[in-house]
Amino acid sequence: MKVVRVSIFGFGTVGRALAEIMAERGRRFGVELRIVSITDRSGTIWGDIDPLEAKEVKETMGRLSAWDEYEVFDFSPEELVQEVRPDILVDVSSHDEAFSMYETALKEGIGVVTSNKPPIANHYRELMKAAEEGGAGLFFEATVMAGTPVxxxxxxxxxxxxxxxxxxxxxxxxxxxxxxxxxxxxxxxxxxxxxxxxxxxxxxxxxxxxxxxxxxxxxxxxxxxxxxxxxxxxxxxxxxxxxxxxxxxxxxxxxxxxxxxxxxxxxxxxxxxxxxxxxxxxxxxxxxxxxxxxGGGGKVTASGVFSDILKAASYMKPLR
The missing domain is CATH 3.30.360.10 (Dihydrodipicolinate Reductase; domain 2)
Structure with a gap:
């Protein structure tokens, strides 16, 4: 089974719904999805992460930095990509300036899945060029009509x-x-x-x-x-x-x-x-x-994101 390392950027309603889906359905179509980092506004936790525990910490304590089991890193979005180097970067934030993070990831051959609209709407051509250069996939189903597959x-x-x-x-x-x-x-x-x-x-x-x-x-x-x-x-x-x-x-x-x-x-x-x-x-x-x-709601949007993660995983070159 191919192991695919996933970083989640943003851990609000959609991010937590996605964590729950990945905990339930993290092994599909010959792929095992592993969350290796999660970023919220308090910082980034990095390691072998149990998604349900992360969801519980966020909902009970309000921030991932309160989780004593993990060191918290103050990465910039670009540093996150370069340090963690996941196979797939998932952005479920509302960070309007995420374009440079996507571009960095794609050029490094890291697939990008996003529900964040402005970076795709305003930088589509540049991102598709970066994806072609890096041989990576760019997937954004949940940017429009959430999980409804337009x-x-x-x-x-x-x-x-x-x-x-x-x-x-x-x-x-x-x-x-x-x-x-x-x-x-x-x-x-x-x-x-x-x-x-x-x-x-x-x-x-x-x-x-x-x-x-x-x-x-x-x-x-x-x-x-x-x-x-x-x-x-x-x-x-x-x-x-x-x-x-x-x-x-x-x-x-x-x-x-x-x-x-x-x-x-x-x-x-x-x-x-x-x-x-x-x-x-x-x-x-x-x-x-x-x-x-x-066209909205945490689980509905996360549905579109999760489908895109599976597409991105299938798009990846076979792992050595």
């Missing part, structure tokens, strides 16, 4: 089609707010309720002003068309007063991205509720394809 669909299953357009609901937080407004809440009360339930990003403006949806739309554009969008328009939901059948819609066509609130017709597949995301993909051969599924 990236895999575009990257692997529609290779013979030319994508014409994509329309999608990509941000569940705004869906929650707009749904609350449909039920009679003011915008302010709906936002406060979303904060109380932990639905919004740490910086709520990323959701409310369409930034999160824009990053996801950029990733879809890269995967669908292999190039950067020339035109990007973004408008959030702050000015919505009548929220009936309104959702924040990302429209993606070759060279162009538009994110804006849009009133939908009754029965539209994009008229989602709760944490559901949806996408309507139109291609020249297949026609119209609808994919819908959960």
């Amino acid at each position: 990236i895999g669909l575009l990257r692997e299953n529609l290779l013979g089609d030319d994508v014409l357009s994509i329309e999608a609901v990509l941000n569940a937080s705004t869906t929650f707010i707009l749904t609350e407004m449909e039920r009679g809440s003011s915008f302010e009360k709906a936002v406060e309720k979303a904060k109380e339930q932990g639905i919004l990003e740490e910086d709520p403006s990323k959701d409310i002003d369409g930034i999160d949806a824009m990053h996801k739309a950029k990733i879809l554009h890269w995967v669908a068309f292999g190039q950067e969008a020339e035109e990007v328009e973004v408008k959030g939901i702050r000015e919505v007063t009548d929220a009936r059948r309104v959702r924040l819609i990302a429209e993606v066509s070759k060279g162009r991205i538009r994110v804006q609130p849009k009133r939908l017709s009754e029965g539209s597949p994009l008229l989602t509720e709760g944490v559901l995301n949806a996408a309507v993909i139109r291609t020249d051969l297949l026609g119209e394809l609808v994919i819908k599924g959960p």
